[in-house]
Amino acid sequence: MKDLAPPDLAASDAAADIRDLSVRLGERFEVAIERLSVAPGEVLVLDAPSGSGKSTVLGLVAGAVAPQARPARHRVAGHDLALAARPPGPAAMGFVLQTHALVPYLTMGDNIGLPARIARLRVAPDWAREVVGSLGLADLMGRFPAQLSVGQRQRAAVARAMLARPRLLLLDEPVSALDPANVHAVEELILRLAGDAGSAVLLAGHQIAGSAFAACRRVRHRVEVAGALTRSVFRAEAG
Amino acid sequence: MPLPIVLALRELRHDWISALCFVAALVGVLAPMLILLALKTGALDTMVERLVDDPANRELLAVGAGAHDEAFFRWLEARPEVGFVVPATRSINALADAVVVSFPRRSVVREVPLVVSAAGDPLLAGEVGPGRVWLSAPLAKSLGAAPGGVLTMVIGRRIDGLEQTARRRLEVAGIVPAERYGRPALFLSLPDMLAIERFRDDPAVTPDSWLQAAAPPAAFASFRLYARTLADLGPLSAALEERGVSVRPRAENAALLLQLRRGADRLYLAVAALAAAGFWAAMSANLRGMVERRRLAFSLLRMLGLAPAQRATVPLIQSLVLIGAGLGLSLALVLPSLALINASFPAVAEGAALARLRPDQLGGAAVLACVTALTAALWAMAAVLRIPSEEVLRHG
Structure with missing residues (x-):
C-alpha cells in the first residue's frame, strides 16, 4: 500500500491540459473541448446552459466518456489519458458526480474510502477526519446510502472524491441537492478543502454568479451549427 | 480480503x-435430484446388483448330452468370459438313490440330485473334494445334517434283473445357502461323480471296486458353466454355438437385468441432464439479472478505477457462494431425509440402505456445482465488462 503525501505543486505540470477532445451524442449533437488547461490549485468553472454538455465535458476530462477520436492532448495530473486504458486513480483525480452515485451495498464509510482502497492508497487519518468532520458525516459512516438523504449522499460523494487529495477535482453540480440554506456554506467548504488538499477544481454548475465560485475563472462556451450537426464547444486557455 | 470478494459478499x-430466494430456488432443483440419485443408488442399484451378482443368472446349461474332450474344456477355461466350468456326467447319472444320515438321528432322503462341483464353484463358499461334499440348505434341513457331519450316499443299479447298491461315506464340508440354491442337492467332486457313472454304466465295476482310481473318460457328456459376468453370457453362448455346442441360460430374463440397469442409468442421466441444464440456465439468468440490477454500481466501480478482472470476479464469486450455499443447504435437508426414508422402510432393501449417496457421488455433485457456478457466471461476467x-x- 502506498502512502499518500501532499502533492508537490511547484514541481507538477498542469492539473489538466486538453486539446481537441470530443464526443458525439447521437447523430446531431457533439460536445467538444477545444482547449482546456487548469493550473495546479486553480478553480475553473463551467457554467454553460443546461443541456450544453457540462457533465459530458467532465466525463471526457475524467476519461469516463470515450471520445470519438484520439485527442491531440489529454493529460490529467501528469497522466496521459489519450494512451491510458484506465482512470488515473484517486490521487490524480476525484470526481463528484451530479448523480451523487454511491455503491448501495457499502456503508458510507466504505463508499468514501473505496477509491483509495481500489488504488491501494493509505489515507492520513487526520485528513480523513478533517474531510468527514467538515462535511458533517462523522455520525453517518455506518449507514447505507438508502438510509441517507440526498444531501448527505452528495456530501459523501464530495468526501469520497477529496479523501485521496486529488490533484484535479471534478465537481458536477456538487450542491444541487442541498437545501438553499446550506448551499453557500458547502461551496465554501469545498473550496477550503480543495485548497487544503492542493487540488485544482473544474466545477460544472448553475447560478455561479451568486455562489462562492463567482470570482473563479470561467470556461468559455459557444455553440456552432454546421448543417444538421450542432457542436457545443468549450474552451479555457491557461489563466 | 481481496476487494472483489468483499464487494461480492457485501x-x-x-x-x-x-x-x-436464489438459494431456495437452487435447493428446489438440487434436493429432489439428490434424493432421486440416492433412491436410484440405494434401492434400484442394490437390488439390480444383487440379481446381477446371483451366480444362477450367469449359468449356461448344456442342451442335451455331448462328447466334450479335454481340449474343449481347455478352450473354455482359457476364455475370458468364463467364470467357472467343470465337466459333468450324463444327467441320468446325476441322481443318488438315497442319502442317509445315522447320527444323531437316522434320516433318509431318497432320489437326491447330484451336482458336480470343483474349486471356484460360485455357489459354494468353499470346495468339495473326494469324500467331501456340500449340501443345499433344503437337503441339509431334511437330513438334519450340519457341516462336519457324516452321511452315506447310496447308489443303485440293476444288472440282469439283479439290484445292486454301492455306498460311499461322505463328510459334510458345508451348506449352500437357500438363496444360492433353493432345491435339495448334493454337491460333490468330479471323481465321485465319475465313480457313480462307472458303477452305473460298467457291469465290471462292483460295489467293492467302484471307488478305486480309474482313468478319466476321453469325453464328458456335459458340463457346469458360469459366465464371469452377466454381460459375458451373450458372447460365451455365441462362442459355444459357433463350436456346435448348444446352450441356454438358466435365467431366461438375465439379459433383461442388464437392460434394466442400463435403462435406469440412462433414465437418471437424462433426468439429471435436464435438471442440470435448467439449473444452469436459471443460475445464468439470475446472475445476469443481478448484474443488470447493479449496473450503476458496476459503472461507478469502473469509473473509480476497479480493474476489469476484479469487476468480472464479483459475479463469479457470488455464483460460487450461492451455488455452494444451495448445495450445502440441499445436503442439510437431503441427508436427514435419506435417514428418515431408510428408517421408515427398513425391510424394502433387505439390510442395505434404501436411499444412499456414495462419497464419490457427493464429490461429483460438488464438482458439477462448481463447474456450473463457473460457467453460469460467464454471461454475467461478460455483461459486467460491457458496462x-x-x-x-x-x-x-
Missing part, C-alpha cells in the same frame, strides 16, 4: 432476501 449480505463508466454520469 452485496449478497445487503440483498440477503434476494440471495436467499461503461459513463453510464453512472448520466443516470443517478
Whole structure:
C-alpha cells in the first residue's frame, strides 16, 4: 500500500491540459473541448446552459466518456489519458458526480474510502477526519446510502472524491441537492478543502454568479451549427 | 480480503432476501435430484446388483448330452468370459438313490440330485473334494445334517434283473445357502461323480471296486458353466454355438437385468441432464439479472478505477457462494431425509440402505456445482465488462 503525501505543486505540470477532445451524442449533437488547461490549485468553472454538455465535458476530462477520436492532448495530473486504458486513480483525480452515485451495498464509510482502497492508497487519518468532520458525516459512516438523504449522499460523494487529495477535482453540480440554506456554506467548504488538499477544481454548475465560485475563472462556451450537426464547444486557455 | 470478494459478499449480505430466494430456488432443483440419485443408488442399484451378482443368472446349461474332450474344456477355461466350468456326467447319472444320515438321528432322503462341483464353484463358499461334499440348505434341513457331519450316499443299479447298491461315506464340508440354491442337492467332486457313472454304466465295476482310481473318460457328456459376468453370457453362448455346442441360460430374463440397469442409468442421466441444464440456465439468468440490477454500481466501480478482472470476479464469486450455499443447504435437508426414508422402510432393501449417496457421488455433485457456478457466471461476467463508466454520469 502506498502512502499518500501532499502533492508537490511547484514541481507538477498542469492539473489538466486538453486539446481537441470530443464526443458525439447521437447523430446531431457533439460536445467538444477545444482547449482546456487548469493550473495546479486553480478553480475553473463551467457554467454553460443546461443541456450544453457540462457533465459530458467532465466525463471526457475524467476519461469516463470515450471520445470519438484520439485527442491531440489529454493529460490529467501528469497522466496521459489519450494512451491510458484506465482512470488515473484517486490521487490524480476525484470526481463528484451530479448523480451523487454511491455503491448501495457499502456503508458510507466504505463508499468514501473505496477509491483509495481500489488504488491501494493509505489515507492520513487526520485528513480523513478533517474531510468527514467538515462535511458533517462523522455520525453517518455506518449507514447505507438508502438510509441517507440526498444531501448527505452528495456530501459523501464530495468526501469520497477529496479523501485521496486529488490533484484535479471534478465537481458536477456538487450542491444541487442541498437545501438553499446550506448551499453557500458547502461551496465554501469545498473550496477550503480543495485548497487544503492542493487540488485544482473544474466545477460544472448553475447560478455561479451568486455562489462562492463567482470570482473563479470561467470556461468559455459557444455553440456552432454546421448543417444538421450542432457542436457545443468549450474552451479555457491557461489563466 | 481481496476487494472483489468483499464487494461480492457485501452485496449478497445487503440483498440477503434476494440471495436467499436464489438459494431456495437452487435447493428446489438440487434436493429432489439428490434424493432421486440416492433412491436410484440405494434401492434400484442394490437390488439390480444383487440379481446381477446371483451366480444362477450367469449359468449356461448344456442342451442335451455331448462328447466334450479335454481340449474343449481347455478352450473354455482359457476364455475370458468364463467364470467357472467343470465337466459333468450324463444327467441320468446325476441322481443318488438315497442319502442317509445315522447320527444323531437316522434320516433318509431318497432320489437326491447330484451336482458336480470343483474349486471356484460360485455357489459354494468353499470346495468339495473326494469324500467331501456340500449340501443345499433344503437337503441339509431334511437330513438334519450340519457341516462336519457324516452321511452315506447310496447308489443303485440293476444288472440282469439283479439290484445292486454301492455306498460311499461322505463328510459334510458345508451348506449352500437357500438363496444360492433353493432345491435339495448334493454337491460333490468330479471323481465321485465319475465313480457313480462307472458303477452305473460298467457291469465290471462292483460295489467293492467302484471307488478305486480309474482313468478319466476321453469325453464328458456335459458340463457346469458360469459366465464371469452377466454381460459375458451373450458372447460365451455365441462362442459355444459357433463350436456346435448348444446352450441356454438358466435365467431366461438375465439379459433383461442388464437392460434394466442400463435403462435406469440412462433414465437418471437424462433426468439429471435436464435438471442440470435448467439449473444452469436459471443460475445464468439470475446472475445476469443481478448484474443488470447493479449496473450503476458496476459503472461507478469502473469509473473509480476497479480493474476489469476484479469487476468480472464479483459475479463469479457470488455464483460460487450461492451455488455452494444451495448445495450445502440441499445436503442439510437431503441427508436427514435419506435417514428418515431408510428408517421408515427398513425391510424394502433387505439390510442395505434404501436411499444412499456414495462419497464419490457427493464429490461429483460438488464438482458439477462448481463447474456450473463457473460457467453460469460467464454471461454475467461478460455483461459486467460491457458496462461503461459513463453510464453512472448520466443516470443517478
